[in-house]
Amino acid sequence: MSGLRIEHVFKRYDNEGKGKKKKVNDFAVKDLNLVTEEGEFVALLGPSGCGKTTTLRMTAGLEEITAGDIYINDVRVNDLEPKDRHIGLAFEDYAMYPPLTVYDNIGFNLRAKGVSKEEIDKRVREIAPLMQCDDLLDKMPVKLSGGQKQRVNIARAIVRRPDLLLMDEPLSHLDGKARQAMRTEIKRLINEIKCTTVYVTHDQLEAMSLADRIAIINFGVLQQYGTPAEVYDDPVNEFVAGFIGEPPMNIIETTIVGEGEHFFFTFKESNLKIQVPERYYNVVSNGFKCKMGVRPMDVLIGGPDSKGTPEHVATFENLGDERRIGIRVGDFLLMLITEDETRYKAGDAIKLEVRAEKTHLFDIETGARIRSR
């Protein structure tokens, strides 16, 4: 028994309209495989246009599947109408029916199914407090704020007791505060209703904080599928490494130099030198070129008697509870985050240390992770 199973799904949009005489469009989604556990919260994460919303829409039945199969609770849904798939869908733009009150909006899909009036009333009143919209039931959608609309929108998706709850960037139109509040609320809700959920977002923070597992997609291809900790600590390639984390991982081209028994990362136009972790010694050699990735948290400023490389501060941002310092390494700006209270200004001399064991190696051409053998 599984929530959602996507097997070898492809999507290609037909090439109609829009003048350009390209014969065949590229696949919007390429050979996607994804299996969720029952009750799991999975985030589809990727930049705009990567195919995550397309995947969601194919699952919902709003989009044809070019090839492959989608199963919801082991039922193949490819040829089922959206209404027969037992899904709830929360939209990005809220998609409320403007002429109806909030109450009717929530109950609308139950009415379509011919559920009795008493039953509708019971279920709407049951869901409303869960989404904190019991005070809103008599209002019209135009009177609601963005956050309220989204709450109603989600209430509408879960009132039908779906087997699978789909959410399409539900927070993207909310501003900072409302977005945070709503995120917490979604988390609480999901804990309460324990419904298998697929959540589309381009915000890695949302994905990291909400999801049990994250599927990172780029150019229609699934890059990595794993728990937030896995994708953060063990990214499979440069894209995932750069996409997860804020500020993103520092990824710099490096040439490896062997000195005596040890290998070091060296960088163009910089005297920064970092020892290569010994676990990579069997994959690197003198003159080996690759990319080195290190998270800003793993770059440190050493004390007065540090053995770190002397460098100069290029940028300094004080964000209150953390400080971001940029250091020029060749033409790359290496970012580091510190909670240290010291205020720096551009040009200050510092000693730079890097937690060498936390570095990752990526192939220059393909961006694939180079692992120790």
Place this chain on the structure above:
Amino acid sequence: MKTGPKTGTKVLLNILLLIYSIFALFPLIWMVILSFKSDAQMYNTLFVFTPTLENYRIVLFTTDYPKYLLDSLIVSGFAVIVSVVVGVPAAYALARYDFKKKEDIAFQILSFKFAPEILVVLPLFMIYQKLHIYDTYFGLIWVYQLISMPLLIWVVRGYFEDISVEIEYAAQVDGYTWYQIFFKNLIPLIKPGLVSAALLAFIFAWNEFTFPLLLAGTNVQPITVAITKFLGTDTAHYGQLAVAAVVSALPAIIFALCIQKHLVRGLSFGAVKG
């Protein structure tokens, strides 16, 4: 703190407005006055005269005037109905679907309004003769589409574009068919635009002169053309002419007043993101 213009400016503005409204309304007022004058007093009185309803009696009860009025109603009414039935789906398609030459087609529809009617009426006249639809209701209703359809399509299209497509998806997931979505959800949403565009189209069609003058004449005679009949070859019965004009202007004026509020809101709301 005072934010509006100063009192002096206000007075000046109002005086200017007054002058303009007299200028704009005077022909109408003069027409109404004329309609109550007898032929004898037509040329030798200005505002002081013995009012008479004789002109109204003659025009409304001794001529075919009611028939012309009916013709106008039939032609304009059906023209708008056809425009709505054809134009709303067309506007929906132009707003929602992506197809080849979409913008070209939309522009083509708008371009019907570009050329002066007198420019296209000659070829139309010949086509109408050949098709034997000259001087028929069908022919006039058809040609009136040039006037009412572009207006309707462009206004309603703007409304459709403002409706989030996700509403349609939501309804689909809720289990409604496309037709149910269209009639239950989309039509109510575009109603303000549809109503104002339709009424405006009706007024335009009602006031149309060139097409009915040249493409109809004996069987079908809208009021605009029929009025010219009151200009006799020997004498001009200005009183009767004025009555005909006053009565024919009534529906348009009544409509315009009724929908005044909706008209401005309806026509501006769709175009500008609100």
